[in-house]
Amino acid sequence: MATQGQVITCKAAVAYEPNKPLVIEDVQVAPPQAGEVRIKILFTALCHTDAYTWSGKDPEGLFPCILGHEAAGIVESVGEGVTEVQPGDHVIPCYQAECRECKFCKSGKTNLCGKVRTATGAGVMMNDRKSRFSVNGKPIYHFMGTSTFSQYTVVHDVSVAKVDPQAPLDKVCLLGCGVPTGLGAVWNTAKVEPGATVAIFGLGTVGLAVAEGAKSAGASRIIGVDIDSKKYDIAKNFGVTEFVNPKDYDKPIQQVLVDLTDGGVDYSFECIGNVSVMRAALECCHKGWGTSVIIGVAASGQEISTRPFQLVTGRVWKGTAFGGFKSRSQVPWLVDKYMKKEIKIDEYITHNLALGDINKAFDLMHEGGCLRCVLKLHE
Ligand SMILES: NC(=O)C1=CN([C@@H]2O[C@H](COP(=O)(O)OP(=O)(O)OC[C@H]3O[C@@H](n4cnc5c(N)ncnc54)[C@H](O)[C@@H]3O)[C@@H](O)[C@H]2O)C=CC1
Ligand SMILES: N[C@@H](CCC(=O)N[C@@H](CSC=O)C(=O)NCC(=O)O)C(=O)O
Ligand SMILES: [Zn+2]
């Protein structure tokens, strides 16, 4: 049955309130307006940022909403003026847009895009500042411009990457967030060079992707730091050469790393979202040149601090969103790299469940053994 131009009623997981179990609902998804694309989502993974917003700690968090931003699907229909994708195209929705026209996109200095960011932060579409989702006539907010915990979603055309139709969507959905973030933090943001020493704080999916990126960049030592010692075995497969558990030491972890590395590492990456660890990650860097990259997302009200002397003496503090990748241009390139077996994806997927099991999937995420859980959206 043709669905183009019609409201689609489908299943979605709705977050009505912070921390209350998501509810699988029949949701109405309106047709795409000008510059919008409606996507049949086939697979979505869960990222810790979904849990962060669901927890109520995200200052941009709005309820009720449909979370989810690491997914893949097929274009169902497009709105007026959409030229770069058409029904049937295989796509990855990208929470970080790329319009190629705004001040940010044209700067050549950042992957951030300004075109739709205020609308996505307000949980609506740019065209009419309204949501395309409703339940029994009541609007449900969008999330990160993607809302992939739904069988169908509507996104801005600048937030859609068209990918190789041969690519397995149950795998490449991970290229919507965590894996590119870690790889890009190393390749684009830090620009790690051969022989460099690297410390990675937090060995979840993002930290392991940092390790993979650092290995491919030719880093000589890749030191994983995690409070869960079980992470070391898996981390070795991603390139981690040494492991440190802060709980095994009486001295601050930055001092442990400085002592281990003759004055500090060349690069460090914070992949947790803990502001105390962000400080340690900066302070374990080598005087004169060490660079620390913040990746983790910290709760509303949290702030970073250090002695300015740390920066005066040459350490550099940076941050990265989506690993600095230009989404529409470079996600297809990452898909091709996966197809050529040049980057891992399968190894990050520890669980596969159905949309109806989404609350169980969030429970798993909080247990140490889960990296990424991929949900199948349709039977
Ligand atoms: N900047 C960006 O573009 C993105 C940021 N993120 C953020 O990156 C962070 C990491 O994401 P995931 O890898 O999915 O998380 P995760 O929860 O799977 O991994 C975090 C790891 O940190 C470890 N850990 C926790 N506290 C620690 C401590 N005090 N010291 C050392 N290790 C500790 C945990 O044992 C776990 O292995 C999250 O904050 C997420 O929101 C995720 C994607 C994109
Ligand atoms: N709304 C949050 C913002 C959290 C944040 O920093 N998000 C990251 C992506 S996290 C992905 O899993 C990001 O890329 N931010 C850039 C952006 O434009 O949002 C808050 O206010 O804390
Ligand atoms: Zn994410």
Ligand SMILES: [Zn+2]
């Ligand atoms: Zn732009």
